[in-house]
Amino acid sequence: MTSASLPRVSVVGLGKLGAPLAAVLASRGFTVIGLDVNKTFVDAMNAGKMPIVEPQLNELIAANKERLSATMDANEAVQKSDASFVIVPTPSDSTGFFSNRFVLQAMETLGKALRTKKGYHVVVITSTVMPGTTGTEIKAALEAASGRKVGPELGLCYNPEFIALGSVVRDMLYPDSILIGESDAKAGDMLQTIYLQMCEKKPPVQRMNFVNAELTKISVNTYVTTKISYANMLADLCDRLPGADVDVVTKALGADTRIGAKYLKGAMGYGGPCFPRDNVAFAALARKIGARADVAEATDRINNHQIERVSGLVAKFAKAGTRIALLGLSYKPQTPVVEESHSVKIAAKLADAGYIVTVHDPLAQDAALTVLGEKVVGASSLDSAVRDCDLLIVGTGWPEYKAIDPAWCKRNGQRLTILDLWRTLPADKFADVADVLYLGSGR
Numbered sequence: 166m167t168s169a170s171l172p173r174v175s176v177v178g179l180g181k182l183g184a185p186l187a188a189v190l191a192s193r194g195f196t197v198i199g200l201d202v203n204k205t206f207v208d209a210m211n212a213g214k215m216p217i218v219e220p221q222l223n224e225l226i227a228a229n230k231e232r233l234s235a236t237m238d239a240n241e242a243v244q245k246s247d248a249s250f251v252i253v254p255t256p257s258d259s260t261g262f263f264s265n266r267f268v269l270q271a272m273e274t275l276g277k278a279l280r281t282k283k284g285y286h287v288v289v290i291t292s293t294v295m296p297g298t299t300g301t302e303i304k305a306a307l308e309a310a311s312g313r314k315v316g317p318e319l320g321l322c323y324n325p326e327f328i329a330l331g332s333v334v335r336d337m338l339y340p341d342s343i344l345i346g347e348s349d350a351k352a353g354d355m356l357q358t359i360y361l362q363m364c365e366k367k368p369p370v371q372r373m374n375f376v377n378a379e380l381t382k383i384s385v386n387t388y389v390t391t392k393i394s395y396a397n398m399l400a401d402l403c404d405r406l407p408g409a410d411v412d413v414v415t416k417a418l419g420a421d422t423r424i425g426a427k428y429l430k431g432a433m434g435y436g437g438p439c440f441p442r443d444n445v446a447f448a449a450l451a452r453k454i455g456a457r458a459d460v461a462e463a464t465d466r467i468n469n470h471q472i473e474r475v476s477g478l479v480a481k482f483a484k485a486g487t488r489i490a491l492l493g494l495s496y497k498p499q500t501p502v503v504e505e506s507h508s509v510k511i512a513a514k515l516a517d518a519g520y521i522v523t524v525h526d527p528l529a530q531d532a533a534l535t536v537l538g539e540k541v542v543g544a545s546s547l548d549s550a551v552r553d554c555d556l557l558i559v560g561t562g563w564p565e566y567k568a569i570d571p572a573w574c575k576r577n578g579q580r581l582t583i584l585d586l587w588r589t590l591p592a593d594k595f596a597d598v599a600d601v602l603y604l605g606s607g608r
């Protein structure tokens with residue numbers, strides 16, 4: 166299809182997910198206009214360089230700027246598009262539910278703008294929302310603000326993305342499948358057309374009603390985290406069984422095609438903006454409607470237990486007052502994001518227990534120090550962090566840490582203990598100067 170014959174798209178919310186979606190759509194021939202309430206993001210998109218760490222994002226924006234613009238004016242965004250993807254935050258509230266307050270604000274502004282727009286328009290909710298809310302409060306807010314009924318003149322879809330930070334562009338171009346919850350076939354058809362043009366290989370498209378799509382999104386994450394917590398439960402067992410090695414066991418387990426090898430690394434557990442909150446929301450929903458969610462609750466409990474598991478291990482090797490260097494603060498390598506990072510939680514717990522904690526991260530050190538405040542000290546360099554500690558913890562498996570020089574670990578006649586929570590360092594390389602202890606490996 167030529168650009169002129171493709172639906173024009175607006176993307177509401179130019180954050181970690183919205184900005185890459187706008188760039189990927191433009192790169193596949195769509196004319197895209199971004200809308201955000203944050204002027205910095207709008208100006209940055211128009212200047213061709215977003216302040217977001219994501220591989221290929223700024224290259225795609227620069228290469229496709231003739232089809233990509235941004236505005237703070239909802240009227241302009243609506244007039245210049247046929248479909249609007251809404252990708253605004255849905256933070257967890259105190260009950261564990263995702264709050265729709267920003268989505269509802271977006272329905273209000275988009276709806277008002279739609280009053281003066283002629284012709285068909287589809288509103289696509291991409292933000293992760295609680296099951297049962299697209300067809301109720303979100304639809305009602307859109308209809309009230311626009312003065313139109315969802316139907317032949319106004320489509321509504323729920324269409325979550327299954328992207329992981331650090332591979333957002335690739336995940337959008339090569340998804341396993343596309344999930345569409347639709348108000349009616351006309352809305353779903355338009356969204357399917359957009360995806361079949363956007364994705365490099367034509368993925369299977371799963372179309373259904375809103376609530377099934379909402380439940381599928383949250384179920385994918387709760388199921389995948391169940392695999393991770395299962396691997397961590399095994400790792401805990403392996404810690405205590407001489408000769409056991411969790412990597413050997415999970416490799417063999419993953420070879421069974423009913424189980425599969427992905428997301429089965431028993432190590433520190435999952436963090437980040439999505440996984441930890443999804444089990445909490447799932448369980449809160451189940452409680453509210455009188456169902457049981459034992460698996461989701463256990464998955465969350467095992468994940469939270471990882472912090473105790475590590476602090477218990479530290480206490481075996483070092484007393485309060487010991488100088489500890491904790492390397493890696495982001496919730497996974499290659500991102501500056503520290504939301505729900507186990508490393509940051511471990512740093513806080515150890516500092517509260519009286520250890521003297523120095524922290525290091527290639528990208529996330531500033532973000533982590535904002536959370537941790539004066540409890541810990543930020544390292545001036547990797548080498549000084551390693552040289553000036555009595556116990557070393559590798560909390561996030563950044564590849565950079567493989568290059569740590571064993572000479573930095575030399576201590577006058579003493580051997581340095583290194584707790585390597587993701588099995589990042591090659592233990593043999595340090596054999597002369599340090600004891601590298603891996604979690605999940607029975608001693």
Ligand SMILES: NC(=O)c1ccc[n+]([C@@H]2O[C@H](COP(=O)([O-])OP(=O)(O)OC[C@H]3O[C@@H](n4cnc5c(N)ncnc54)[C@H](O)[C@@H]3O)[C@@H](O)[C@H]2O)c1
Pocket residue numbers: 177178179180181182183200201202203206252253254255267270271291292293294326327328329330438439
């Ligand atoms: N980041 C991820 O890995 C990921 C993956 C899948 C799903 N999600 C979901 O996508 C949604 C957005 O996540 P994110 O990480 O991109 O958030 P983000 O905080 O990085 O970006 C959100 C953007 O929305 C803008 N915004 C807020 N209210 C607005 C409004 N009324 N109108 C226009 N813009 C508005 C903000 O200024 C910000 O730029 C959430 O529901 C999240 O759960 C995120």
Ligand SMILES: O=c1ccn([C@@H]2O[C@H](COP(=O)(O)OP(=O)(O)O[C@H]3O[C@H](CO)[C@@H](O)[C@H](O)[C@H]3O)[C@@H](O)[C@H]2O)c(=O)[nH]1
Pocket residue numbers: 326327328329330331386393427428429430431432433434435436437438439440496497
């Ligand atoms: O075997 C594994 C694999 C991952 N993790 C941890 O799981 C977390 C999440 O990792 P990842 O999936 O790479 O990152 P996210 O960007 O959080 O993406 C997840 O969350 C998004 C938001 O819902 C979804 O869109 C994605 O499909 C889903 O993978 C990280 O802390 C990882 O260290 C493990 O502990 N063990």
